[in-house]
Amino acid sequence: MKQHITPEDLLKLNSSQVLNLRDMWMPKPNTMAMARICKDVINDEYETIVFVIGEVIVQEDSTRLILKSLNPSGDTGIAEDDMELPEDDDDDEEFFFEYSGPDQYFSKDDCLPVLNIGQIIEMLSRVKYGQDGFSIFIPPAKRLVGDRGCRVVNGNEMEFEEEELCDALWNALVEFL
Secondary structure, eight states, X not given: OOOBOOHHHHHTSOHHHHHHHHHHOOOOTTOEEEEEEEEETTTTEEEEEEEEEEEEEEOTTOOOEEEEESSOTTOOSOOGGGOOOOOOSOTTSOOOOOOOOOOSEEEGGXXXXXXXXXXXXXXXXXXXXXXXXXXXXXOOXXXXXXXXXXXXXXXXXXXXXXXXXXXXXHHHHHHHO
């Protein structure tokens, strides 16, 4: 069973939906987030980084939140023995700079939450998805011919159906972003 939305789900949001999701999101330690980091400005290339939030820092004299990755500082995952240093034998040889990852700190304004099922349900409750509540239907493990997938239905009979519960909940939330 799929537990979290994917970065691809987040990349499908339009700019208005991104802003609304970011406004609704209150980051907490030990939850997942996604940041888009520019790899190449000229070619407009970005890398998607998914990380676990280790700490939420409020800047002094500011309302801006900084998210610190849970990874230990300075841990690049590359052993020193595997690193090759360029030789200085030939001064005419062209040197290519390799991309190195960003620091361990990200602005909340540059991140989006990688929500799990419980977080999506919590956000649906906040946006009043179904003033009288909403129902979640999960099909039995042994499906019969004609059985439907996971469904999320509100009082207005607005219905979202997917094979995965996480996807059905996400589609309902995106509708209200």
